[in-house]
Amino acid sequence: MKKNYVFNFEESLIYDFLSLPDLLFHGETLNETYRELLDPETERFWESIKQKLEPLKSELEKFYNKDFSMIELLYNRFPFTGFTDPLVYLGEINKMEKGVLIEALFYGLVISLENIKEQEAIQEKVKVLVENAADCMTWLNSLPILDAQKWHLFCTIQDPIKMVQALESVMSQVYPIYLEFFKDVKEAVKVYGFQLEKELNEGGEGYLTQITNGIFSEELFTKDTVQLFVSAVFVERLMINESNEVAMIVWGFKMKETFQKIKVFNENKLTERITFFKNLGDRTRYEVLRLVASGVTSTKEIAGALGVSSATISYHLSNLTLANILKIGKTNDTAAYYLNKDFMLQVLEDFKGDIFK
Template sequence: MNYIFHEKESYIFDALLFPGMLYYKEKDILEADDNFIEFMPESSQLVMKEMHDLILPYADRVKTFYFEGMEDHDFIELLMVRSPFMGKESPMEYLRSLLDKSEKELLYDTLYALDYFDQDSSLQDREASMEKAHELAENKEGIMPWLSGLSIGSDAKWQLYSFTQNPSSTLSSYVSLMEEILPIFEQFYGKYQEKITAYGRDFVDRLMKPEGDTLSEISNGIITEKVLTRDPMDVLITMVNSFSIMLNTASRNPFLAWGADIERIFMAIREKEANQIQERVTLFKNLGDRTRYDVLMNIARGITSTKIIAKNLNVSSATISYHLNNLVTAKLIYLSQQEGKYTYKVNHAFIEKCIGDLKEDLGRE
């Protein structure tokens, strides 16, 4: 497997996501994954708070284009899907290229991305999203009823509806906002750019080892080369989402966005799990949560749709996403690719090993 680190695109990606740090809250990031809390570096949390403080003066305008809900895709994320930024030299070059699009193109691109993202990972169908986008672009009166049924917050629905009515003028307002914010981001990012570039190059060099699945080794088995959709795979290093791994399969140019600090977390976990006891503690802690156990049971029965599981358990899709994230990091489930689509599978081998190790811990072979 081959990988290519993109320095300029890493910068562009973070610059476009930067305003979303308005919603950073220390409590939220610590609770985002309760398997990782004790391993999150304080220095990294301070950097995230710094970004939040820098964007705070623009709060009222930023809220028009960036949304708080974990399942709400920001305005720019939707446009990235059919208008990738890969190959661009700067954030402004990319944004100006969007301004060249017609009203109808902007509308179609946004509707397509919204429909694609609203599908569950195991059901995503590009052709179906294309058809839905064409249908709605030609019959705009159907947009609001359709938006009402999406799994996004009410604020996001209203803002996105406003955009669909005036795509070009809304985009122009967004670009004007970014013209003010980008110099601030550039100054902030400059303090870390050399470090990010060095890490990105080293990361890709390690991934290109001739034998074994280094990606799986580094991520403690959370993501493997088997789920990657292209070779070579484009890699971005992100500071804005420094504790995350994002495999972007929606874009015309799929890429892997790797959090700048996520490997430090994995290394800390590995050190603590040297005798594998912590793995078992984490497994049983997750099984001790009733909702999480019920989510695991649904997956074991072949039900991997976030929406269906949420309906079965009478909770929100956001709650299910939270529990799925914890089940993945606890290795109880893993991401699998089946016929070109993504789905979750129960990690039976790991569970059986933990149970066997528990018996040994308790003196029973």
């Protein structure tokens, strides 16, 4: 069924503001396979933002890390749709009671780190964690994240009001950095976003699949309306989230041209084969592929099986997907990774024909 896409201009700016500190802790590159396609201007921009944020790093690292950010956990439960000022949004969260904040944090954690998509199942899991301290501690200890992050989560849950106040305080210092950048790009984001909205709505059911080189399709969404956010900071990010209160796509400002570059890059069959085997040359990534092939699609389960963090698994899954080795589809109404078997078999046949002449 064809979806209705709605561009959120003000909310796109808020998204970039709230996500800006992510650059300090895991940067933003397309992936190492296609790094040569990255615009040098973009890398210079990221570096300039990181330098400006560096004096705030010790405060920001309490709320941002490679696995998740506290603000991401909160806006999973309290979307900023309808807000026009990010500081007003943070102020509203700061007014919430302790119990509401704890429930919101667990809600965000379950969405981010568990393979649970149905709202009823998410709410049931959150209820168990909120009401049972022993289960809560056992669950926190089982998460595939660093011990320091587990400790910080525990402290946050003990006094979420204090932590939200500290978050609002440090983000108010990030705000001038955000304003300095966005004064020059606001109009471009607005024009690009409404044009993309028009293209997605008029392009037919297969248009999303077409412009993403077959990686994403509308079948990933169960909701009829999809909120569209355009990121001027994370220009090569494409993120889909329907476990939220709303279905949303975060679309990088340069993502369309990046997909076109990848398409041209992969049209060279020799390059395609090299990219394929390069991805299999990493041991962890190879093990991730084996687990997906065996039917394990939960990021948490893969991370637990391999003894690494969820962020590491997400990184490898992203690389394998952009390299066309994995695809994203639906299993039991849940988005899941699966092998792109036809592509893999064709690459292997081409390889045999190239070598065993």
